[in-house]
Amino acid sequence: MSELLEKAKKLKTASKALAILTTEEKNEALAKMADRLLTEKELILTENAKDIQAGKENGFSPSLLDRLLLTEERIEQIVEGIRQLIELQDPIGETIEAWERPNGLQIHTVRVPLGVIGMVYEARPNVTVDAGSLCLKAGNAVLLRGSTSALHSNKALVKVMRDALAESKIPADAVQLLEDTSRETASQMFKLNQYLDVLIPRGGAGLIQSVIQNATVPVLETGVGNCHIFIDENAQKQMAVDITINAKLHRPSVCNAAETLLLHENWPYIPEILHSLKEKGVELRADEELAAQYPFVKKAVEEDWQNEFLAPILAVKLVKSVKGAIQHIDEYGTKHSEAIISENGENVRLFFQAVDAAVVYHNASTRFTDGEQFGYGAEIGISTQKLHARGPMGLRAITTTKAIVQGTGQIRS
Amino acid sequence: MSELLEKAKKLKTASKALAILTTEEKNEALAKMADRLLTEKELILTENAKDIQAGKENGFSPSLLDRLLLTEERIEQIVEGIRQLIELQDPIGETIEAWERPNGLQIHTVRVPLGVIGMVYEARPNVTVDAGSLCLKAGNAVLLRGSTSALHSNKALVKVMRDALAESKIPADAVQLLEDTSRETASQMFKLNQYLDVLIPRGGAGLIQSVIQNATVPVLETGVGNCHIFIDENAQKQMAVDITINAKLHRPSVCNAAETLLLHENWPYIPEILHSLKEKGVELRADEELAAQYPFVKKAVEEDWQNEFLAPILAVKLVKSVKGAIQHIDEYGTKHSEAIISENGENVRLFFQAVDAAVVYHNASTRFTDGEQFGYGAEIGISTQKLHARGPMGLRAITTTKAIVQGTGQIRS
Structure with a gap:
């Protein structure tokens, strides 16, 4: 089985266990991730240095190298982001609406995780942790597809995240890095409707268009702002x-x-x-x-x-x-x-x-126009599409709803 | 210019005028449509008879012919559907949330139309009016792409709807039938992101999959229920x-x-x-x-x-x-x-x-699991996807939101 399929299946299974955890259990896992990113700083910086070295050899521009670079301070910022995320209200389990029908059926809609989210992004290793931890907080498993040029950094970050999860109630398999960064595998990922509930591309117009043009999995379009x-x-x-x-x-x-x-x-x-x-x-x-x-x-x-x-x-x-x-x-x-x-x-x-x-x-x-400025506390991106979420997307944007209907034997006549 | 592009452009323009009409103006237009469908019954039945005749010649099954058939009684049911729709609360303009930021910015989110909706459906001419009128009530223009076998019926129905709109505040161009029902043109329609905000396929699994596989326009998936x-x-x-x-x-x-x-x-x-x-x-x-x-x-x-x-x-x-x-x-x-x-x-x-x-x-x-049974009063379909709308979709499912931010000179520091 391909790496993609194998990881997608594990994500699906892990997402079921993750979806029913309590807020406390998820927050504990996030706190362990935050701690471990600090204690494993050296590993992360060493691996990041390999990406930076390769980037220089490949003639990356200074701004691209800067996006790729992790420093002690940047790791601390990433960790601070997780600590703030822990403080945020968990959207899962919220009752959205509740009503009764004339036949006595009690209906209420509740907020539940989307399931498995595919994040597609460029050479910014911070997105690996920022987006990954946001997905987990909202009860979603996440498949991370970063760029080849950040692969050493991403591998190290995901290893640290998964090691931390292994000591928590969130299954380690709820976070997976797609190490095969070929175009062909990306195309397969974008059509993996059986395992992925949504794709979120984050990056330039080229990346976003390539996801939209090739995906059959629903896309949350974050985009261009003229x-x-x-x-x-x-x-x-x-x-x-x-x-x-x-x-x-x-x-x-x-x-x-x-x-x-x-x-x-x-x-x-x-x-x-x-x-x-x-x-x-x-x-x-x-x-x-x-x-x-x-x-x-x-x-x-x-x-x-x-x-x-x-x-x-x-x-x-x-x-x-x-x-x-x-x-x-x-x-x-x-x-x-x-x-x-x-x-x-x-x-x-x-x-x-x-x-x-x-x-x-x-x-x-x-x-x-920013999740933090709007008061959402964290942001998975800014949606420029009209379906599902529009504008800054916080935790609620990576959830869906379920209608729960309680009856006493009602049948339809 | 192709029929598709020409109609799509007209829809886009019409959608702007439609989006800012009052509930009363939209309801008046719907009432005119209802009246005219009754007075033009003969035309509709005559045209429908041509589709039925062709269907018989092409060896359609009795159940397919039944779906295609319009009768006086069925037209009256369709008209009754519009009259019920007029009674429904208009979701447009609803304030969803309102809050103030520490810097004094006042933010509120309001419900607005999606814009232009592409309906893709099979040989059920009633969908032409049912879905078309729902789209209009929620302030959306609509491109109707029915099947070749219902083309006479659909042309007659859309002519009657547009004639009624011409005497109302809703531009007649807010409803368009795609008469070119070729597969190639359908493929073009599914990728017309510049003009279409969403596609809603209604029909069997084959139709829905063909839209999902070929679309770059976001799709509201209505689907299979096992x-x-x-x-x-x-x-x-x-x-x-x-x-x-x-x-x-x-x-x-x-x-x-x-x-x-x-x-x-x-x-x-x-x-x-x-x-x-x-x-x-x-x-x-x-x-x-x-x-x-x-x-x-x-x-x-x-x-x-x-x-x-x-x-x-x-x-x-x-x-x-x-x-x-x-x-x-x-x-x-x-x-x-x-x-x-x-x-x-x-x-x-x-x-x-x-x-x-x-x-x-x-x-x-x-x-x-039905819009009417849930109390939504009308239904554009039942969503089996997790983005945007899940389960029975009423009028709100064909709207989006806009955030309105009122300041007194705030800048970001």
């Missing part, structure tokens, strides 16, 4: 400037960063905001009118409206009204996070109603 | 007999009918229930022990445990305990509906906890 800020005619000057700079520059490489600024043509502070952005080192790419007016503003091309820059670059466009802004977002948005800065209640209502996105903001930065 | 009834050691005799007969015979052709009876070997009324089932005309296929004991019981083969009979045939197996029943269901169940008949609370708790299914029953027939 986020817009619309500054309305009467927006407050300082607030608009602060929010735009924050949304663009606080962390340009992430999906909730702003990529396009839509300016109401009558807003009085257009020169000020453009100069402020320029001073902060933002490259501006604007429509013809603005590009002609400001020597430091480049002319935007079609791709600038379409793509995430993930860098200190901002597309800028003049619009005639909130409707013009909505129309532009309709055409180019990726349904992630969209903001309006305005003092006009009517325009805000229209924006909230008409803009199709996971999260819409009024007078706040798009950077708040 | 449902079990477990009669525990101390189950009440009459209740167990009544429930089993109801679950098997009330409507054998549907997914929530029972297909396998698991009998605790010490239940004292085994001969009685087998004789009762036989008298009701049920063909029994059992394990070796029972088959040897009762001349009217055939020996079951492996497929009998695996498949839906969808007919008055029941597989029967002796088990030693509730755990034996759970194990059998684990192996052969399709996660649809599973019942335990028992007076032992501990066994019921174990069954509820360990059986992985959309709906689990105690002392009631599996036939209650």
